[in-house]
Amino acid sequence: xxxxxxxxxxxxxxxxxxxxxxxxxxxxxxxxxxxxxxxxxxxxxxxxxxxxxxxxxxxxxxxxxxxxxxxxxxxxxxxxxxxxxxxxxxxxxxxxxxxxxxxxxxxxxxxxxxxxxxxxxxxxxxxxxxxxxxxxxxxxxxxxxxxxxxxxxxxxxxxxxxxxxxxxxxxxxxxxxxxxxxxxxxxxxxxxxxxxxxxxxxxxxxxxxxxxxxxxxxxxxxxxxxxxxxxx
Numbered sequence: 578x579x580x581x582x583x584x585x586x587x588x589x590x591x592x593x594x595x596x597x598x599x600x601x602x603x604x605x606x607x608x609x610x611x612x613x614x615x616x617x618x619x620x621x622x623x624x625x626x627x628x629x630x631x632x633x634x635x636x637x638x639x640x641x642x643x644x645x646x647x648x649x650x651x652x653x654x655x656x657x658x659x660x661x662x663x664x665x666x667x668x669x670x671x672x673x674x675x676x677x678x679x680x681x682x683x684x685x686x687x688x689x690x691x692x693x694x695x696x697x698x699x700x701x702x703x704x705x706x707x708x709x710x711x712x713x714x715x716x717x718x719x720x721x722x723x724x725x726x727x728x729x730x731x732x733x734x735x736x737x738x739x740x741x742x743x744x745x746x747x748x749x750x751x752x753x754x755x756x757x758x759x760x761x762x763x764x765x766x767x768x769x770x771x772x773x774x775x776x777x778x779x780x781x782x783x784x785x786x787x788x789x790x791x792x793x794x795x796x797x798x799x800x801x802x803x804x805x806x807x808x809x
Contacts, residue, residue: 584783586646591781594655594740616649616778624649638778640753647782653775656747657737660712660771661729662701669696677724679703681732682715690720692727699728703735708744710734710751712769716762717755719748734774743787749794750779 601607615627616635624639625632639649652658661679669678675697677690684690690709703709705725711718713732721744722735729735736751738744751758754777761773782790 581783581785584646584785586783587648587781588646590742590784591648591650591654597740610653614651614654616651635778640778640780643780644782646786647780649778650781651775652736652747652777652779655740655742655779655781657739658771658775659701659703659707659729659735659737661731661733661735663730664696664698664700664728668698669694671695675699676702677727678730679709679727679733680730681713682711682718685709685711685718685720688720690722690724690727692724696728699726701729702726703729703733704737706738706744708736708738708748708751710736710769710774712774714766714768716767716769717759719751721748734769734771736774742781743784743791745791746782746787747779749791751777 598607602609612628617625617627619625623634623636626635643649663680664678669675671694673695675695676699677692678694678696678699679690679692680694684693703722703726705722707722709720709722709729711732712734736744736747738747751774758769758773758777759767762769781787
């Protein structure tokens with residue numbers, strides 16, 4: 578499906594995010610990022626990142642050339658990252674008492690979350706609409722929070738969509754980057770650091786194009802699943 582040239586370009590979307598962010602800073606809801614990242618294409622067709630007064634070439638981090646109207650940003654520019662915290666056994670139960678407690682990859686099933694523990698003393702809460710990512714042990718499992726509030730353990734990060742971007746498109750971008758993310762995982766027990774996720778380079782299409790890409794891939798994946806089932 579060709580891109581509609583009349584769609585609002587990503588640069589307008591990112592300017593709107595910057596305006597919203599300034600308002601949140603004025604309200605004291607977030608702090609100003611002293612190392613704000615701006616990625617741009619130079620006259621020499623290389624990609625550069627400006628942080629403060631420093632400008633560095635980041636061609637080695639750029640995964641592909643962008644279509645007209647798209648832009649690259651670091652994930653931290655448009656999403657909030659929430660790291661989980663473990664509870665002690667006395668703080669959770671299997672009696673459906675309280676809100677769900679998500680402990681790790683064992684809760685993840687093909688993009689969905691199975692709920693088997695609960696807590697009445699939640700501390701780090703994921704909300705409906707967050708993207709959940711396993712970051713310790715079995716890393717790289719992804720699921721959407723479509724069930725509401727839950728406490729997350731330290732094996733999980735929640736990516737919060739605070740500027741109404743397309744979370745399905747972000748999930749596709751993270752899945753695309755997963756090989757690189759796993760290569761960066763260190764230690765005897767693999768782990769993804771906050772910086773690994775916050776500094777991911779994300780391509781941003783116009784809003785309508787994000788929706789078109791996600792819808793097209795859903796149809797494609799559904800067709801592949803149907804073919805696989807017919808072969809069994």
